[in-house]
Amino acid sequence: MMTNHGVIRPATTADYPTLYRICLLTANAGSDASALYSDPDYPGQRFVIPYARFVPDFAFVLAVDGEVMGYVVAAPDTRVFEATLRAHWWPALQAKYQPRRPDAAFDENILAAIRQPDTAAGQLVAHWPAHLHINLLPPVQRGGWGRKLIEHELTALRAAGVSGVHLGVSLQNEQVCAFYQRMGFSHIVRSNAIYMGQLL
Numbered sequence: 001m002m003t004n005h006g007v008i009r010p011a012t013t014a015d016y017p018t019l020y021r022i023c024l025l026t027a028n029a030g031s032d033a034s035a036l037y038s039d040p041d042y043p044g045q046r047f048v049i050p051y052a053r054f055v056p057d058f059a060f061v062l063a064v065d066g067e068v069m070g071y072v073v074a075a076p077d078t079r080v081f082e083a084t085l086r087a088h089w090w091p092a093l094q095a096k097y098q099p100r101r102p103d104a105a106f107d108e109n110i111l112a113a114i115r116q117p118d119t120a121a122g123q124l125v126a127h128w129p130a131h132l133h134i135n136l137l138p139p140v141q142r143g144g145w146g147r148k149l150i151e152h153e154l155t156a157l158r159a160a161g162v163s164g165v166h167l168g169v170s171l172q173n174e175q176v177c178a179f180y181q182r183m184g185f186s187h188i189v190r191s192n193a194i195y196m197g198q199l200l
């Protein structure tokens with residue numbers, strides 16, 4: 001459905017509750033993961049909020065009639081971002097979640113990543129130093145907003161002098177690779193996820 005009342009604007013701290021929600025509603029390979037996490041904030045703690053907090057110049061939301069319906073976030077330098085989170089984001093969560101045990105199907109993915117934060121493969125960051133995440137709620141999917149959000153992000157990354165960007169697609173969400181291909185991304189490698197990239 002194409003809607004004409006959307007605007008893309010920088011994310012603010014007031015958007016955080018909505019960012020958590022959109023992340024949860026798209027965290028099951030693009031679909032609702034509410035039943036798969038015992039804490040609705042788990043996926044957002046990993047996949048969206050740290051970006052809005054530590055690299056806010058690259059965090060954008062789509063607001064339709066004033067309601068936030070999607071986002072795109074990016075880290076312009078993945079290695080710098082990883083170091084920032086090791087220093088300023090993961091320690092507090094490690095302390096907070098220390099007593100937590102996995103209670104729902106996907107909990108352990110997040111709890112393990114908090115206990116032992118992962119790092120992007122050297123091959124990825126060597127050629128495509130930035131990475132991004134994009135998610136739209138179902139009512140605004142397939143209406144051209146994904147393209148507009150990606151273009152907005154790529155423009156911001158280019159303006160910052162970034163030379164390349166990668167992303168990871170869940171093995172269960174492979175069909176979405178067609179979207180990224182149309183946005184100029186090519187396949188890099190298939191491992192724990194499908195990694196795609198483009199030079200800027």
Ligand SMILES: CC(C)(COP(=O)(O)OP(=O)(O)OC[C@H]1O[C@@H](n2cnc3c(N)ncnc32)[C@H](O)[C@@H]1OP(=O)(O)O)[C@@H](O)C(=O)NCCC(=O)NCCS
Pocket residue numbers: 026029030031134135136137140141142143144145146147148168169170173175176177178179180182
């Ligand atoms: C994936 C997503 C960001 C795409 O945004 P969108 O607004 O739906 O896509 P657009 O309408 O801008 O489509 C742009 C182009 O990609 C194509 N496309 C979009 N989604 C597609 C899909 N799932 N499969 C195949 N092609 C797709 C469109 O047909 C369009 O092609 P065209 O330019 O040739 O007409 C959005 O659908 C979404 O957030 N989905 C759920 C969460 C998700 O899977 N996120 C990605 C996690 S890696």
